Amino acid sequence: MALVWVALAAAICVPIAAAAVSPLLAWRDPVYILACFAGIVALGLMLVQPLLIAGYLPGLSAHRGRRTHLWIGGALVVAVVIHVGGLWITSPPDMIDALVFASPTPFSPWGVVAMWAIFAVAIFAALRRRLGIRPRTWRIAHTLLAIVIVVGSVVHGLLIEGTMETISKAVLCALVLAAAIKVMTDLQVWRKRAKLRGESIARQ
Known part of the structure; x- marks a missing residue:
C-alpha cells in the first residue's frame, strides 16, 4: 500500500524538484x-485524477x-x-497570440485546447444537476x-523546451497518458454505452 503512494509522490515530485534546479530560472x-x-503541478494532478476515480489508490473508499477527485479537479483549475495568468502578466502579447x-510556437494550441476542456469539465460538473444532465451522459461527456x-x-x-527536465517530464507525461488509457479501458465507458444502446434497439 505504501509503495503505491511513494511511487505516485515520486512521479509528481521528481519533475518538480528537477525543474527547481533548472538554470533557465536564473x-x-x-x-x-x-x-x-x-503548470507542472497541474500535469501532476492529471496523474492523480484517473487513479482516484477508478479506485486504484489504496486506503481510499470509493x-x-x-470526493477527493472533485477537490483535486478544483485544484487543477x-x-x-495561475499558470495562464502568470504567463499573461509576464507577456500579454504572447498569451493573446x-x-x-496565432502563436508561432507549436505547443501553444495544444495547451489552449486542454485549458478550455478543463474549464468545460469544471463548469459542467458544477451545473450538471441544475441542467438535468443524466449520470451516463455526464460520464460520456467527461470521458471525451x-x-x-x-x-x-x-x-x-x-x-x-523549458524549465522541466527532459527525462522526468517524459516519464510523467507517459504515466499521465498510461493512467488515463488504463482507467478508460477498465471502466469500459464506451462498451457499456454500446451495450445499453443494443439492448434499447432490441426492445424496440
Missing part, C-alpha cells in the same frame, strides 16, 4: 516562475475517492488559472473532455 522573475511551476491560435485534456496537456508539455 533570469526569470517570480511571476513567471510561479506560472511555470503551476466515496472518499470521488486553480493551477491552470496563444489564445487566438478528459481525452482532450490528457492528449492536449501531454503534447503541450512534451513540445515545450
